[in-house]
Amino acid sequence: ASVDGCGPVILNAGQRGYFRSRYPSGPLAELTRHFAELDPRDQLGLVHDTASLAFAGTIPLTQFAELARHVPLSADPVVWIAVVSRLDTLDRAYDEAGRRADFRAAARALANPLLAAVGWEPSPAEGTNVPLLREELIDTLARWGDPAVIAEGRRRYTAFLKDPGAFSAAGRSHALHVAARTADAATWEQLQALAAAATAALEQTQYYRLLGLAADPALAQRSLELALSGELPQTMRPLLIQSVADEHPDLAARYAIAHWPVVERWIEPTFASSYVPFLAAGSADPARLGDLTDFAAAHTPASARNALQVASADIRYRAALRARLGSLDAWLRTNAAPREAPGGSASAGGGE
Numbered sequence: 001a002s003v004d005g006c007g008p009v010i011l012n013a014g015q016r017g018y019f020r021s022r023y024p025s026g027p028l029a030e031l032t033r034h035f036a037e038l039d040p041r042d043q044l045g046l047v048h049d050t051a052s053l054a055f056a057g058t059i060p061l062t063q064f065a066e067l068a069r070h071v072p073l074s075a076d077p078v079v080w081i082a083v084v085s086r087l088d089t090l091d092r093a094y095d096e097a098g099r100r101a102d103f104r105a106a107a108r109a110l111a112n113p114l115l116a117a118v119g120w121e122p123s124p125a126e127g128t129n130v131p132l133l134r135e136e137l138i139d140t141l142a143r144w145g146d147p148a149v150i151a152e153g154r155r156r157y158t159a160f161l162k163d164p165g166a167f168s169a170a171g172r173s174h175a176l177h178v179a180a181r182t183a184d185a186a187t188w189e190q191l192q193a194l195a196a197a198a199t200a201a202l203e204q205t206q207y208y209r210l211l212g213l214a215a216d217p218a219l220a221q222r223s224l225e226l227a228l229s230g231e232l233p234q235t236m237r238p239l240l241i242q243s244v245a246d247e248h249p250d251l252a253a254r255y256a257i258a259h260w261p262v263v264e265r266w267i268e269p270t271f272a273s274s275y276v277p278f279l280a281a282g283s284a285d286p287a288r289l290g291d292l293t294d295f296a297a298a299h300t301p302a303s304a305r306n307a308l309q310v311a312s313a314d315i316r317y318r319a320a321l322r323a324r325l326g327s328l329d330a331w332l333r334t335n336a337a338p339r340e341a342p343g344g345s346a347s348a349g350g351g352e
Helices: 025-033 040-055 061-069 077-093 100-118 130-143 147-162 169-181 185-197 201-211 217-227 234-247 249-258 260-266 269-280 287-299 306-323 325-335
Strands: none
Touching (some): 040 077, 061 077, 130 169, 147 169, 169 201, 249 260, 260 287, 306 325
16 A cells, blocks of 8 residues: 555554455565564564465465565564464475475574574563563474574483473473474483373473474374373373374374274363364365365264364365465575564563
């Protein structure tokens, strides 16, 4: 949108209205170039609007990618959380045969300077949302295979094993999540031993759920088999399968369907009709639609299929997003390097 005598204007200024704003490509490009000058509320609104419209296919995915490159390090942590979260949505839409490696390299190049500014340890001057940003960055960069984050996380994990009391609760969580996501067989077995030895139910649940986060499909399969092994208390078994679904929704959904007569006994009856659709909802594989339909026909009354409809819509959405990633791949070949972003350190930022 534009007004005679001035440049592009922000629609829904202050983000008071509950609607999406779609800009013509020219004004959006101009707003993107001047992103750092916008009010934080309008920065957040522009990120949400552009990402939502791009992911739905209403505007090109490259317009969101270009916007992400213009977010300054000094942006409010909440704005950065939204950007990193949306980049992670794109990453999860890729399949292994696609150009995920190129995308991850570009996404890491955007997020690394921000983590360098935020740091692994809290600052007395940081705003209340910076810890949330730090958690998002560390966990997501580990998912994206960032070598420096993985090395630092595993260094801290080794130190934690030697002295669990040496870290704050947040610092311990960061180290454990990096170790779990990047686990090899030895690390997975260490976490399993920690879970089995835990005496507090909450601590035990946290360790068992960490096992399910492993990026290695073979270890994810071991986590699923562990859920059926009898080692875990019954209430923790469905939680472990749900944890696997975070990284491997297809694997978790297929496993739960194949073992449904056993899995169903662990689940509250009011949640039983939602459980398998919940596992599958993160998939981008249209094959899950048939699996869910067949499962519902066999196990779910017609009056209890709301979760099936929601999960099916999510899968179609992700499948359509995956089908459009080719345009982003082409863009990455010439625009992978992030632009130098103005601004200072997010660790001193607001987010109050």
